[in-house]
Each structure stands twice: as structure tokens, then as C-alpha cells.
Amino acid sequence: MAGQTLYDKLWSQHLVKERDDGTALIYIDRQLLHEVTSPQAFEGLRLAGRKPWRLDANLATPDHNVPTTLLERAEGNTGIKDPVSLIQVQTLDDNCEAFGIEEFRINDARQGIVHVVGPEQGATLPGMTVVCGDSHTATHGAFAALAHGIGTSEVEHVLATQCLLAQKMKNMQVRVEGTLGAGVTAKDIVLAIIGRIGTAGGTGYAIEFAGSAIRELSMEGRMTVCNMAIEAGARVGLIGVDDTTIDYLWDRPYAPRGEQWDAAVADWRELVSDGDAEFDKVVTLDAAEIEPQVSWGTSPEMVANISGEVPDPDAVDDETVKHSYTRALSYMGLAPKQKITDIRLDKIFIGSCTNSRIEDLREAAKVAKGKKVADSIKLAMVVPGSGLVKRQAEAEGLDKIFLDAGFEWREPGCSMCLAMNADKLGAGEHCASTSNRNFEGRQGYGGRTHLVSPAMAAAAAIAGHFVDVRRLDAETAGAAQPQEA
Amino acid sequence: MQKFDRHQGLVAPLDRANVDTDLIIPKQFLKSIKRTGFGVNLFDELRYLDEGYPGQDVSQRPVNPDFVLNQPRYRDASVLLARRNFGCGSSREHAPWALADYGFRVVIAPSFADIFYNNSFKNGILLITLDEATVDRLFKAVEANEGYRLDVDLEQQRITTPEGEILEFGIDAFRKHCLLNGLDDIGLTLQDDAAIREFEQKHRQARPWLFRDTLHVEPQGEAS
Numbered sequence: 001m002a003g004q005t006l007y008d009k010l011w012s013q014h015l016v017k018e019r020d021d022g023t024a025l026i027y028i029d030r031q032l033l034h035e036v037t038s039p040q041a042f043e044g045l046r047l048a049g050r051k052p053w054r055l056d057a058n059l060a061t062p063d064h065n066v067p068t069t070l071l072e073r074a075e076g077n078t079g080i081k082d083p084v085s086l087i088q089v090q091t092l093d094d095n096c097e098a099f100g101i102e103e104f105r106i107n108d109a110r111q112g113i114v115h116v117v118g119p120e121q122g123a124t125l126p127g128m129t130v131v132c133g134d135s136h137t138a139t140h141g142a143f144a145a146l147a148h149g150i151g152t153s154e155v156e157h158v159l160a161t162q163c164l165l166a167q168k169m170k171n172m173q174v175r176v177e178g179t180l181g182a183g184v185t186a187k188d189i190v191l192a193i194i195g196r197i198g199t200a201g202g203t204g205y206a207i208e209f210a211g212s213a214i215r216e217l218s219m220e221g222r223m224t225v226c227n228m229a230i231e232a233g234a235r236v237g238l239i240g241v242d243d244t245t246i247d248y249l250w251d252r253p254y255a256p257r258g259e260q261w262d263a264a265v266a267d268w269r270e271l272v273s274d275g276d277a278e279f280d281k282v283v284t285l286d287a288a289e290i291e292p293q294v295s296w297g298t299s300p301e302m303v304a305n306i307s308g309e310v311p312d313p314d315a316v317d318d319e320t321v322k323h324s325y326t327r328a329l330s331y332m333g334l335a336p337k338q339k340i341t342d343i344r345l346d347k348i349f350i351g352s353c354t355n356s357r358i359e360d361l362r363e364a365a366k367v368a369k370g371k372k373v374a375d376s377i378k379l380a381m382v383v384p385g386s387g388l389v390k391r392q393a394e395a396e397g398l399d400k401i402f403l404d405a406g407f408e409w410r411e412p413g414c415s416m417c418l419a420m421n422a423d424k425l426g427a428g429e430h431c432a433s434t435s436n437r438n439f440e441g442r443q444g445y446g447g448r449t450h451l452v453s454p455a456m457a458a459a460a461a462i463a464g465h466f467v468d469v470r471r472l473d474a475e476t477a478g479a480a481q482p483q484e485a
Numbered sequence: 486m487q488k489f490d491r492h493q494g495l496v497a498p499l500d501r502a503n504v505d506t507d508l509i510i511p512k513q514f515l516k517s518i519k520r521t522g523f524g525v526n527l528f529d530e531l532r533y534l535d536e537g538y539p540g541q542d543v544s545q546r547p548v549n550p551d552f553v554l555n556q557p558r559y560r561d562a563s564v565l566l567a568r569r570n571f572g573c574g575s576s577r578e579h580a581p582w583a584l585a586d587y588g589f590r591v592v593i594a595p596s597f598a599d600i601f602y603n604n605s606f607k608n609g610i611l612l613i614t615l616d617e618a619t620v621d622r623l624f625k626a627v628e629a630n631e632g633y634r635l636d637v638d639l640e641q642q643r644i645t646t647p648e649g650e651i652l653e654f655g656i657d658a659f660r661k662h663c664l665l666n667g668l669d670d671i672g673l674t675l676q677d678d679a680a681i682r683e684f685e686q687k688h689r690q691a692r693p694w695l696f697r698d699t700l701h702v703e704p705q706g707e708a709s
Contacts, residue, residue, distance in 0.1 A: 017680050039518035040520045125694065134575075151577075151581075153607035154604075157674065160671045199503055199570060200503070200596060200598070204599065233570070324501075441508070
């Protein structure tokens with residue numbers, strides 16, 4: 001008999017009951033809550049006279065609606081100028097208080113984007129099932145946790161029963177072998193994967209990311225990769241446990257200590273796919289061939305190499321794809337065969353649950369150090385993923401590097417990734433964004449999003465247009481010769 | 486949940502692949518703490534020519550005459566015909582809330598995104614997956630024939646076209662059962678209360694560190 005995949009192991013460790021029709025009841029170890037997708041779930045509990053099954057499994061923080069300027073944040077919730085947003089954040093506070101759920105409120109140093117906060121606190125552990133009313137819950141799979149986004153009805157279901165009705169997914173392995181070139185990051189890996197398999201390529205699958213290039217990534221990089229599994233259609237992204245995982249978790253507030261730590265580590269070491277495990281689908285990429293990626297369209301699969309160009313819809317055979325490309329180019333205001341490096345930017349956003357961790361900020365700061373944001377850029381902002389990331393970045397002097405270069409240094413939250421707060425694009429504005437979705441209107445009505453890595457976003461801020469981060473110095477010095485990084 | 490057994494309704498064609506949930510209901514409308522009232526903002530950016538905001542009087546807004554749902558012939562549509570990967574992106578249940586609130590009971594497409602698929606069935610919407618060629622044929626038929634209606638029978642798992650053609654579709658038994666009876670998942674799961682408790686106890690014994698109230702806290706030693 002073939003061995004088990006990591007996903008198989010996690011599934012069987014949480015299987016409460018399997019019905020004859022193939023539907024299963026799986027036990028949920030951790031639920032993360034935020035203000036947007038929880039109010040109707042709490043209301044449902046109240047209407048039915050139900051209570052949460054297990055309080056200590058839940059952790060809440062407001063993130064989507066919170067303002068990100070220091071001035072507004074100094075006032076706490078009352079700094080939220082949009083009355084509808086304010087009600088939503090207050091409703092989360094009220095619900096957590098009424099039901100007894102732990103919450104990091106707006107001005108708690110531990111507040112931040114749920115998918116940054118969970119791992120940072122050690123509230124995400126290997127071997128857990130983790131859910132949240134947010135599709136980017138896939139992020140937590142970087143810790144070999146079975147983690148995925150759910151809808152609000154399911155949030156209520158988990159609150160009330162500690163379980164989820166689920167059907168087993170298929171197994172896909174995406175192997176990235178070899179060594180990444182200098183200046184190429186986890187974000188480029190995952191954008192290249194989505195470009196390869198498509199935005200529905202992972203539908204129905206749990207994707208395990210493997211191979212030497214994945215093993216070489218830090219936990220921050222692995223979270224970036226798993227975070228965007230959903231943009232390839234897969235609710236679950238996973239990476240097996242190794243020393244990098246275990247070292248990251250040591251001494252985190254919610255992680256086990258003492259004898260329990262040793263027992264936990266022994267258990268976690270098993271959380272890898274068996275050598276003879278069989279996957280329903282395997283995709284392999286050569287890390288050395290991955291270039292810095294830039295999305296040109298309105299779906300995360302519409303990506304190109306920085307050295308490449310916008311595609312020509314007329315060169316596409318599939319009618320549906322041709323149609324999508326034509327519409328995307330029209331929305332994005334781009335011409336067929338336009339060079340990616342000729343796309344000029346209006347705004348720069350460095351942040352989101354994909355790329356707002358300390359390592360992301362370090363990468364961007366390294367590029368921005370000693371340089372200036374181009375005059376043509378209307379706004380370049382850096383939004384740390386949590387209060388603790390912000391504090392760490394300030395301790396390392398990164399805030400100063402950004403401020404000196406002309407970036408704004410903001411307070412933590414989801415911010416312009418989905419523009420539920422005041423941070424948004426104007427119609428027609430092009431943005432180099434380290435977020436995860438380039439859908440129409442995502443970052444603001446009529447806004448045009450280009451997904452890139454933090455280093456590429458910083459480089460675009462300096463140049464005013466997309467530029468290969470590996471050649472930024474040569475470009476900005478006006479030199480004709482490309483320079484090796 | 487509203488029961489679903491059989492539905493006859495006018496079909497509207499949304500000829501676009503990868504319709505994401507941001508497009509179905511833009512983020513500014515997610516600020517509501519209710520489950521209802523999203524229908525007027527369904528496909529907001531396609532449907533209106535201006536930027537919408539919550540609580541606005543939509544009757545005063547400029548309507549996009551080119552958008553399919555604004556065409557008089559599709560005004561009372563309750564069956565949406567869509568392209569591949571419908572409902573991708575964000576997990577927002579506001580998307581099926583908006584579709585249901587507008588009046589859609591059925592969506593037919595070659596494929597759906599996973600989270601949206603789950604969310605829709607929790608809200609009494611039947612999602613039907615048909616192969617790409619059949620969907621393509623339906624698009625042509627709908628566009629060619631004004632007043633094109635489909636008769637969807639969940640019990641029999643069949644769609645009957647105006648031409649009398651029968652299209653069979655698959656659906657898993659549990660979802661079908663819940664939809665037919667309008668069942669509340671939570672009530673069903675709580676019938677397994679004893680099994681959950683038993684599992685929980687074993688799980689806690691095997692992996693106590695997953696339960697914060699049993700976390701063993703003591704001074705830190707060296708990292709292992």
C-alpha cells in the first residue's frame with residue numbers, strides 16, 4: 001500500500017465521523033475571527049440560543065476595516081471615520097466580549113492581519129486544523145496545518161460544534177527544484193506556479209509545495225507561497241515540517257513549552273508526506289528558470305516575466321481565454337505586446353497577508369535604501385502585517401529607510417489589499433502591489449493592480465515603472481549595461 | 486434554509502470566465518452585519534456606471550444598459566448561466582447572499598470555485614455543473630430565444646429545456662438531502678454531539694498542546 005501524503009495524515013487525525021455519502025465531520029483546532037465575516041455567525045448563534053463549543057480554540061482581531069494612519073489609530077475605534085466600518089469593528093469587540101473569546105483589539109500591539117497574527121503568536125501549530133472566514137487561511141498550511149477559508153455559515157458551524165462538514169480533497173504536489181536566482185523570491189515562485197497551472201488549476205485539490213527551492217525558504221517565504229494557493233483554486237496549501245518550521249515556533253506565546261514542547265516536536269516531525277505517497281497530480285518547476293513576476297491582467301494567472309510583454313489576445317486560440325484577455329487589457333489600459341517594463345505606476349502598496357511580514361519589509365528596505373521614490377509616484381505605502389512586525393521593523397531601522405526614501409510608514413491592517421478602509425486606488429491608477437488579487441475594482445473602483453514581490457514593488461517605486469530589481473542600480477544610474485546582482 | 490425541490494425560471498447568460506466574488510459583490514458592501522439586502526448591489530460594478538456605496542438609494546444611480554441583467558428580457562431571471570470557475574477568489578458568503586437576495590435560485594456553469602460552491606448550498610442556491618460544450622449550447626439557445634426558461638428538478642437531477650431536451654446533472658447525496666429538506670447543518674451536526682466529545686477527549690490526550698487550557702507552562706530551557 002502506498003504511503004500517506006501530509007494532507008491524508010492531517011485529514012485522518014481530525015476525522016470525527018465519516019458518513020456513508022462521503023461527507024465527513026472533521027474536528028477544528030483553531031478558528032481565527034475578524035470583523036467582516038463573523039457578525040452574522042454570532043448573530044446566528046444568538047438567534048438559535050447556542051454557545052461556542054470551545055472558547056480557547058478561537059482568536060479574534062479586527063483587520064480588514066482598520067485605518068492605517070497613526071493619527072486615526074491614536075484614537076482607537078473612534079478613529080474609524082467610516083460609520084459602517086466602525087459598527088463592524090465594534091460588533092466584533094462586543095461579540096468577543098459577550099461570548100468570552102480572546103481578541104487583540106485595534107490598539108493592542110498584537111493586533112494585525114489574522115494570517116500574520118496566528119503564526120506570529122504560535123496560535124498556528126503543525127498538525128492543527130485551522131479555519132477562518134477568509135480565503136487566505138491557506139497561509140497557515142506553511143506550518144503543516146490543514147488550513148482553509150470558510151464562509152460565514154461555516155464560521156457559525158465551527159463556533160457551535162467545533163467541527164466542519166467536509167469532503168476529502170484530492171492531492172496535488174507542486175515541486176520547485178533547484179536554486180532561485182538572486183532577487184527572485186517566494187512571491188515570484190507562487191506567481192509562476194499560478195501562471196503555470198491557472199487560477200482553477202488547483203480546484204478540488206490540497207496542494208503540497210515541495211522540492212529544494214521550497215525547503216530553502218524561510219517560514220515567511222513559505223507563508224507567502226501557501227497564502228496564494230487559493231489564487232490557483234486550491235483551498236489548501238501545505239508544506240511539510242522541518243527544522244525551519246520548528247525553529248520558528250520556539251518560544252512563541254501560544255506554542256507549547258517544557259515537556260510538552262518536546263512531545264509536540266516529536267509529533268510534528270511526522271508531518272511530512274511519506275516517501276512512497278502517491279499524488280493525484282504532480283507539477284514540477286525549475287527554480288532557476290523563475291524570473292521576477294508581474295501580473296498584467298485581472299486574474300492572478302495573468303502574469304509575465306519582468307523581461308516579457310503583455311500577451312496579444314489575437315494569438316490565443318481558446319475563445320473564452322481570448323475574450324478574458326481582451327477584457328483584461330481594456331480594463332488595465334494596456335496594449336498587446338507592450339513591454340512589462342514600460343508599465344508606469346501611480347501607487348505602490350507593500351503589505352497584505354501575502355507580503356507584510358518582517359522578511360518582506362527587509363527585502364523591500366534593502367532595495368529602497370538610500371534611494372528616492374520617483375516623483376511620478378503619487379503614493380508609496382508600507383503597511384506592516386501586525387503591531388509586532390511594525391515594532392520589529394522599527395527596531396531594525398527599516399521605518400527610517402522607507403521614510404527617507406519617501407514611502408509612508410503605516411499602522412497594521414489589510415489596507416489597500418482590498419480597500420475596505422480609506423486606502424484605495426483611484427479609477428485608472430496603476431499600482432505595484434505585494435497583495436494577492438488583481439481582480440477588477442479590488443483595490444478601488446477602476447483601480448489597476450499589478451501583483452509583484454516586495455523587492456519588485458520597491459524597485460518600481462524608485463523607477464516609477466516596472467524594472468527588473470536585479471538591474472535597478474544600472475537603470476537608475478542610466479547605465480546601458482545590465483548589472484549582475 | 487429555504488428548501489429547493491423544483492424550480493422553473495428565466496435564464497440570464499453571464500458570458501465571462503473566472504467571475505470572482507469581488508465582482509459578484511464588491512468589498513464596500515461587506516461592511517454590513519446583516520445577511521440580507523445585498524441583492525441591489527449584486528454585480529455592482531457591472532450593473533451601474535458609477536461607484537456604489539452602502540446604504541445608497543440605487544434608484545438614482547446610472548444603470549449600465551449593456552449589462553445583461555439590465556436588459557428588459559432578462560429582468561426576472563432566476564437561473565444564471567455562467568462560464569468556468571465561477572465564484573473564485575474571496576470566501577465572502579455575501580456573494581451567495583447577494584445572488585439569493587436578487588432572486589437567483591440556480592447557477593449553471595462548467596465549474597465553480599470550491600469555497601463559493603460550499604457557501605451557495607448553505608443558502609438554498611443550487612449550483613449545477615455541466616460540461617463546457619453543453620453550457621456553450623445553452624448560451625446560444627438563451628441568446629437566440631427571448632423568454633428562455635429552464636425547468637430544474639433536483640429530486641430527479643434533471644433539467645428540461647424548452648425544446649424538451651433533458652439534461653442530467655450530478656450532485657452529492659448529502660447536499661441534495663439538505664437542499665430538498667431545507668436542513669440546518671448545525672442542528673444535524675449536533676446530533677453527533679457524543680461522537681464529537683469522544684473524539685475531542687482522545688485528541689486532547691494525544692496532543693494536549695492543541696488545547697490552550699491544558700498548555701503546560703514552565704520556564705524556558707534551550708531550544709531543541
